[in-house]
Every structure is written in C-alpha cells, then in structure tokens.
Amino acid sequence: xxxxxxxxxxxxHEDDYPDLDLDAAAGRLSAALALRTVHAGxxxxxxxxxxxxxxxxxxxxxxxxxxxxxERIGHSILITIPGAxxxxxxxxxxxxxxxxxxxxxxxEEWVHDPFGGHVDDEWVWGRGALDIKEMLxxxxxxxxxxxxxxxxxxxxxxxxxxxxxxxxSRGATAIASELSRRGVRAAFSLDEGVTTFxxxxxxxxxxxxxxDVCLSQKGYLDVRLISHGSGGHSSNPFGGTSxxxxxxxxxxxxxxxxxxxxxxxxxxxxxxxxxxVSEGPFQTLVSDVDANAGRxxxxxAQVRTLYPLVCTTMAVDQIEGSASAPNVMxxxxxxxxxxxxxxxxTADDVVRWVRDTVGGDIEVExxxxxxxxxxxxxxxxGYDELVEVLRRYHPGTLVVPSIVCGGTDSxxxxxxxxxxxxxxxxxxxxxxxxxxxxxxNERISRxxxxxxxxxxxxxxxxxxx
Numbered sequence: 001x002x003x004x005x006x007x008x009x010x011x012x013h014e015d016d017y018p019d020l021d022l023d024a025a026a027g028r029l030s031a032a033l034a035l036r037t038v039h040a041g042x043x044x045x046x047x048x049x050x051x052x053x054x055x056x057x058x059x060x061x062x063x064x065x066x067x068x069x070x071e072r073i074g075h076s077i078l079i080t081i082p083g084a085x086x087x088x089x090x091x092x093x094x095x096x097x098x099x100x101x102x103x104x105x106x107x108e109e110w111v112h113d114p115f116g117g118h119v120d121d122e123w124v125w126g127r128g129a130l131d132i133k134e135m136l137x138x139x140x141x142x143x144x145x146x147x148x149x150x151x152x153x154x155x156x157x158x159x160x161x162x163x164x165x166x167x168x169s170r171g172a173t174a175i176a177s178e179l180s181r182r183g184v185r186a187a188f189s190l191d192e193g194v195t196t197f198x199x200x201x202x203x204x205x206x207x208x209x210x211x212d213v214c215l216s217q218k219g220y221l222d223v224r225l226i227s228h229g230s231g232g233h234s235s236n237p238f239g240g241t242s243x244x245x246x247x248x249x250x251x252x253x254x255x256x257x258x259x260x261x262x263x264x265x266x267x268x269x270x271x272x273x274x275x276x277v278s279e280g281p282f283q284t285l286v287s288d289v290d291a292n293a294g295r296x297x298x299x300x301a302q303v304r305t306l307y308p309l310v311c312t313t314m315a316v317d318q319i320e321g322s323a324s325a326p327n328v329m330x331x332x333x334x335x336x337x338x339x340x341x342x343x344x345x346t347a348d349d350v351v352r353w354v355r356d357t358v359g360g361d362i363e364v365e366x367x368x369x370x371x372x373x374x375x376x377x378x379x380x381x382g383y384d385e386l387v388e389v390l391r392r393y394h395p396g397t398l399v400v401p402s403i404v405c406g407g408t409d410s411x412x413x414x415x416x417x418x419x420x421x422x423x424x425x426x427x428x429x430x431x432x433x434x435x436x437x438x439x440x441n442e443r444i445s446r447x448x449x450x451x452x453x454x455x456x457x458x459x460x461x462x463x464x465x
Contacts, residue, residue: 014454016458026449030126060140064079083153091186114127123443138449179413204278205277216374223365231328254316268400426449
C-alpha cells in the first residue's frame with residue numbers, strides 16, 4: 001500500500017462553475033482561519049472569535065442572508081433557507097466552528113501564523129484549514145453559488161455549525177434538539193468524514209484508489225479502573241500492591257480483547273472491492289463475503305489500516321497512583337481506558353466484559369460515553385447523488401461505504417435526519433493530511449478547496465432544486 005497519492009490525478013471538470021470566484025472564496029476562508037475559535041469549555045472559552053465568525057458569515061454571503069435566517073443557539077450557528085416546497089424534507093449541511101489549539105512548543109515550527117489565515121498562490125494556511133473550517137466555509141460558498149444561480153430551492157437547506165465538536169458536541173446536541181422541537185425532518189445530511197484518498201492495498205487491491213462515504217461512526221467510551229490499596233512499607237507486599245493488581249487486570253483485558261466483527265457496511269465495502277482484490281489473504285474470501293465474514297474480520301484485524309474498522313478497540317492511555325519512592329507501596333492506583341465501539345456494540349456490552357475480565361477487586365467507573373452511530377443504507381436520496389458527483393469530479397476512484405473510526409457531530413442528528421453521510425469533499429494528498437491535521441503547518445491548496453466547493457454545489461443541484 002502506498003501513502004503517496006497525487007490527488008490532482010483524480011481531479012476533473014475543474015471548469016465547472018466558472019462563476020466561482022476562487023480568489024474571493026480563499027479570502028473568506030482566510031478570514032475564518034484567522035479567528036481563534038478554540039473551545040476550552042463552557043466557562044473558560046473566549047467566545048469573541050466565535051461571535052466574529054458569526055458576523056463574518058452574515059456579512060460574506062448576501063444571498064444566504066437574503067433568502068435564509070441565521071440564528072445562534074448558544075454559540076452554535078443555525079441557518080435555514082426555506083424551500084419552495086415545505087412538504088419536502090430538508091437537506092442538512094453540517095460542520096463545526098471549533099478547532100484544536102496549537103500544540104505548545106511547536107509555535108516556531110509554523111511557516112505562517114497558525115491563526116493568521118495566510119494566503120499565497122497555492123495554499124491557504126492556518127489551524128482549521130483541514131479540520132474543518134474549509135467544510136464550513138465551503139458549504140456556505142456552495143449554497144451562495146446555488147442561490148445566485150437558481151434562486152430559492154425547492155427543498156429547504158439547513159446549515160448547522162456546532163461550537164464544540166472537538167470536546168463535547170453539546171452545541172450540535174442543542175441544535176438537533178431545537179430542530180426536533182420544531183418538527184424539522186431532513187432527508188439526508190453531509191458532514192465531515194474520511195478526508196483523503198486511500199489506496200486499497202490494505203484490502204488486497206493495490207492501485208485502486210478509494211473514496212469512503214461513511215454511513216456510521218464508532219462509539220466512544222472512557223472507563224477508569226481503580227485498584228484500592230493502603231500504602232505502607234514495601235517489605236511486606238502480601239497480596240500484591242494496588243498497582244500490581246491494576247497491571248494484572250489490564251493484562252487480562254489485553255489478552256481477551258473483543259473479537260473482530262464485520263459490520264454490514266464494511267462487508268459491503270469488501271463486496272464492492274471484490275473484483276479488484278488481487279492479493280491474499282482476502283483474494284479468495286471476497287468471492288462470498290457473507291459466508292466468509294468471520295475469516296475476513298479476523299484477517300482484517302491483523303492489518304493496521306483495517307483493524308479499527310472491524311474491532312471495538314481498547315487503548316490504555318492514562319495511569320495514576322504510583323508511589324513516591326521505590327520502597328513505598330502505592331495507595332489507590334487507577335488507569336483510564338478508551339474504547340471505540342463498533343456499531344452494534346453498546347457501552348453496557350463493553351462494561352460487562354470489563355467487569356467480568358478484571359475481577360471483583362477492581363472498581364470499574366464509566367467516565368464518558370457516546371453511543372455508536374446507527375448503520376444507514378448505501379443507497380437512496382443523498383447517497384446516490386453523492387456517489388455520482390464524487391465519480392464525476394474524482395475519476396479513477398472507487399466510492400465505497402465505510403464507517404468513521406473517530407467521532408463527528410453527525411450522531412447527534414439521528415433523531416431528525418433519515419440518512420447521515422460523512423465524507424469531506426476537500427481531498428488533499430494523504431501525506432498532507434497526516435502532517436497537517438491537528439499538526440504543524442495545517443493548510444489546504446486553493447485547487448483542493450475549489451474542487452470541494454464544486455462537489456457540494458453539484459450535490460445540491462441534484463438534490464434540492
């Protein structure tokens with residue numbers, strides 16, 4: 001599998017939408033990137049940049065302002081452009097305003113100020129250029145373009161921009177609650193998902209370039225394991241120390257991790273890829289994905305790229321409570337374990353397994369939990385048009401359904417939306433994404449930004465007019 005894919009080799013129809021003013025669009029993105037919308041918690045966040053972003057949006061998109069209504073729900077943004085046919089369920093465009101902060105100590109490594117919004121002939125630089133202000137501003141650019149060309153759409157268009165996706169998603173939860181209270185129903189949504197192209201070598205199909213449209217997302221669960229101890233002199237560690245018992249409990253978890261499993265969406269991925277698979281171990285198995293689902297899942301769990309797609313994962317990330325000296329036994333010791341749950345696996349399932357595995361002398365405490373997303377179908381309004389558009393603007397690629405292994409705001413909208421689609425239309429090279437996403441010198445090329453706007457505009461033209 002290669003990590004080097006030339007994204008522009010899969011760009012086409014860049015002459016569509018000649019009325020798209022890329023210089024002006026890049027300038028508006030630059031202005032958004034210059035706003036330090038870092039959410040540090042409801043009581044400690046400086047919300048002035050969020051207020052400034054709201055005003056920037058209201059001032060920058062006159063057709064959106066003329067035909068739509070913009071409002072704040074907390075510090076989140078909800079824009080509604082009523083359609084000519086109110087009986088039609090809406091199209092829901094999602095993104096989030098907040099960005100992660102710059103990692104302390106890396107400030108001098110940035111070529112340009114991470115909150116300067118620098119623009120040159122090729123790039124727009126700044127924190128959020130790939131996660132995910134390019135999506136937020138790009139959706140607005142596409143809607144403005146659509147309204148300028150066609151006027152009011154038949155189907156209502158709703159743009160929902162949460163304030164805290166990187167932390168707790170309370171903003172998206174509040175927006176979804178308000179839409180539900182108003183009786184709003186959306187036919188489909190578009191939210192962030194897998195951002196870059198992927199070579200399918202991990203699946204045994206090297207040379208096949210994939211675009212993932214994610215139809216679900218993994219759940220999130222933090223669990224703290226606590227081993228109680230009384231401390232004391234280490235000359236008599238009868239029964240083991242609290243830290244020793246904790247480590248043994250963690251070892252038992254590591255030895256009996258949840259078994260890999262092929263969800264229906266990932267099974268469909270293998271089914272679509274089957275004609276292209278030329279290498280083992282999947283070459284013979286994909287001839288009948290359903291019959292070989294268990295073996296495919298076990299083999300995929302041995303591949304780093306595919307492992308999180310078929311496993312409820314466990315990461316031991318924090319441990320606390322060691323003693324102050326080597327001849328002193330620790331008192332209470334604890335470890336925090338992060339689980340990412342496959343769709344179909346619940347927090348109760350995992351916690352029950354943890355308690356059964358670690359034994360009764362280890363306390364198990366749930367710290368935070370977000371359920372896994374539902375599994376939507378890879379067909380129907382929104383999905384079919386999105387696949388068509390992606391094939392048009394990114395030829396030489398294979399569009400497959402998948403799941404997001406991280407988290408997005410989409411799961412908060414399950415109660416008001418029939419089909420939740422997660423894919424970022426702004427597609428940089430894999431190495432550009434891995435280096436810049438939450439890292440140093442985050443940037444997006446002007447060409448990538450323009451192509452993503454075309455993808456969203458074309459999707460809307462096929463679904464809301």
